[in-house]
Amino acid sequence: MTSARPEPGGARPSVTADLGAQIGLVARGDAAAFDAVYEQVAASVFGIVRRVIRDPAQSEEVTQDVLLEVWRNASKFDAERGSATAWVMTLAHRRAVDRVRSVQKESERERRTAKADIPYDEVAEAVESSLERERVRRCLGSLTELQRESVTLAYYGGYTYGQVASLLGVPAGTIKTRMRDALIRLRDCLGVDQ
Amino acid sequence: MNRMKMRDREPHTLAGAYAMDAISAPDRARFERHLAGCHECAQEIASLREATARLATATAVPPPSDLKERVMAAAAMTRQQPPAVMQATGSEATGSTARTRAWRGRLRWAAAAVAAAVVLAVAVVFGVSNGTMRHQLSQAQASSQQMAAVLTARDATMMTGAVHGGGNVTIVMSHSVHALVFTVAGLHALPASRGYELWLIGPAGDRRVTMLPPGRHDMTGPVIASGLRPGDHLALTAEPAGGTSRPTTPMMLDVLL
Numbered sequence: 001m002t003s004a005r006p007e008p009g010g011a012r013p014s015v016t017a018d019l020g021a022q023i024g025l026v027a028r029g030d031a032a033a034f035d036a037v038y039e040q041v042a043a044s045v046f047g048i049v050r051r052v053i054r055d056p057a058q059s060e061e062v063t064q065d066v067l068l069e070v071w072r073n074a075s076k077f078d079a080e081r082g083s084a085t086a087w088v089m090t091l092a093h094r095r096a097v098d099r100v101r102s103v104q105k106e107s108e109r110e111r112r113t114a115k116a117d118i119p120y121d122e123v124a125e126a127v128e129s130s131l132e133r134e135r136v137r138r139c140l141g142s143l144t145e146l147q148r149e150s151v152t153l154a155y156y157g158g159y160t161y162g163q164v165a166s167l168l169g170v171p172a173g174t175i176k177t178r179m180r181d182a183l184i185r186l187r188d189c190l191g192v193d194q
Numbered sequence: 195m196n197r198m199k200m201r202d203r204e205p206h207t208l209a210g211a212y213a214m215d216a217i218s219a220p221d222r223a224r225f226e227r228h229l230a231g232c233h234e235c236a237q238e239i240a241s242l243r244e245a246t247a248r249l250a251t252a253t254a255v256p257p258p259s260d261l262k263e264r265v266m267a268a269a270a271m272t273r274q275q276p277p278a279v280m281q282a283t284g285s286e287a288t289g290s291t292a293r294t295r296a297w298r299g300r301l302r303w304a305a306a307a308v309a310a311a312v313v314l315a316v317a318v319v320f321g322v323s324n325g326t327m328r329h330q331l332s333q334a335q336a337s338s339q340q341m342a343a344v345l346t347a348r349d350a351t352m353m354t355g356a357v358h359g360g361g362n363v364t365i366v367m368s369h370s371v372h373a374l375v376f377t378v379a380g381l382h383a384l385p386a387s388r389g390y391e392l393w394l395i396g397p398a399g400d401r402r403v404t405m406l407p408p409g410r411h412d413m414t415g416p417v418i419a420s421g422l423r424p425g426d427h428l429a430l431t432a433e434p435a436g437g438t439s440r441p442t443t444p445m446m447l448d449v450l451l
Contacts, residue, residue, distance in 0.1 A: 027277065034266070043256050043262070045250075047253035048250035050253075063261065064264060064265055075275055107325070141275070155246060173207070178208045178210075180242075184242070190248050
């Protein structure tokens with residue numbers, strides 16, 4: 001049995017402790033394990049994909065692609081290089097961002113209107129209820145305003161650091177370093193293991 | 195000159211943007227080249243991604259309920275990528291094992307494709323209630339897992355043979371797994387009333403293995419024959435479509451296993 005560190009109030013679902021092992025089984029074609037993986041990650045994948053893409057139909061499509069990629073590439077997961085959750089969420093986020101950027105030209109104007117309502121309030125609204133969400137919210141709140149805006153525009157908005165820089169009217173070099181500082185602070189605040 | 199120096203330092207500061215995919219495609223490629231040679235940077239990215247993953251899981255929303263069925267069905271029709279293979283030591287990679295390995299690879303894909311086809315057929319026939327689907331899935335999976343066990347067994351050996359009347363047979367067998375995987379290419383089509391039946395014949399008696407499924411693209415199989423015993427022969431006959439309990443026509447193939 002993998003040892004999950006007990007979290008006060010069950011902040012993190014204990015099932016995630018087994019996710020890496022389940023993905024190992026998926027790599028061997030185990031459909032039941034894939035079923036279990038789906039149960040563990042589908043909501044998070046759909047959540048982040050929808051947050052970035054927004055359009056519900058496209059979000060479903062990309063979510064399906066991401067989960068299929070987990071199935072196809074399960075053998076590529078390497079527990080030495082990070083947690084299974086991070087592996088899946090990295091796939092999900094990258095796919096969502098790639099989708100947004102591939103359609104960006106056509107809908108540039110649409111996105112420009114949409115950008116106005118991305119930042120903090122919306123994150124705060126979504127990041128509620130569970131203790132885990134509360135903790136993420138608190139940690140986002142501990143960042144400087146520029147750090148927080150850089151992170152929310154980049155991660156939830158799907159913008160490049162260059163785009164974030166022009167949205168915020170700050171030099172790109174500054175944004176790059178703020179992003180890195182922000183993630184380091186978030187990591188420490190969230191008590192991430194690695 | 196200055197520019198070069200900037201470029202050398204730059205990658206480190208890109209770590210945050212990279213971990214959030216907030217980076218253009220050329221920047222991404224450049225940073226990944228840098229990562230490949232910088233263990234420390236790779237570790238930093240890994241740790242930052244644990245943080246971004248939490249930003250993602252914090253947005254969790256249950257997806258539409260029918261998504262799962264679609265994903266499971268799509269997975270059943272999707273071939274999986276093989277893992278990166280550890281290099282064989284030079285002396286081991288003789289011609290014949292290399293050939294066997296190539297065949298194993300092909301057979302493994304064929305096995306996966308067949309399993310996927312079975313699952314798709316099942317999905318169509320039963321209209322897939324979730325439970326039924328899962329059950330059928332695991333059965334198809336069991337057969338492909340059995341094939342995988344043969345193909346990856348240490349004592350797996352490959353044999354080829356010709357079918358009287360046309361067709362080239364490839365067999366991979368493992369006595370430790372007590373099973374073999376059988377495929378045949380270029381088999382003559384039979385009238386609908388008849389089919390090919392596969393047998394294990396030996397000291398332990400004659401055992402019917404299975405009727406061969408209809409060929410696709412000139413390939414028939416792979417099928418698995420389990421219950422293999424020492425001294426068995428593998429035989430093939432043409433029989434009435436429903437199959438018979440013992441061979442009734444001349445052997446078109448007879449291979450000592």
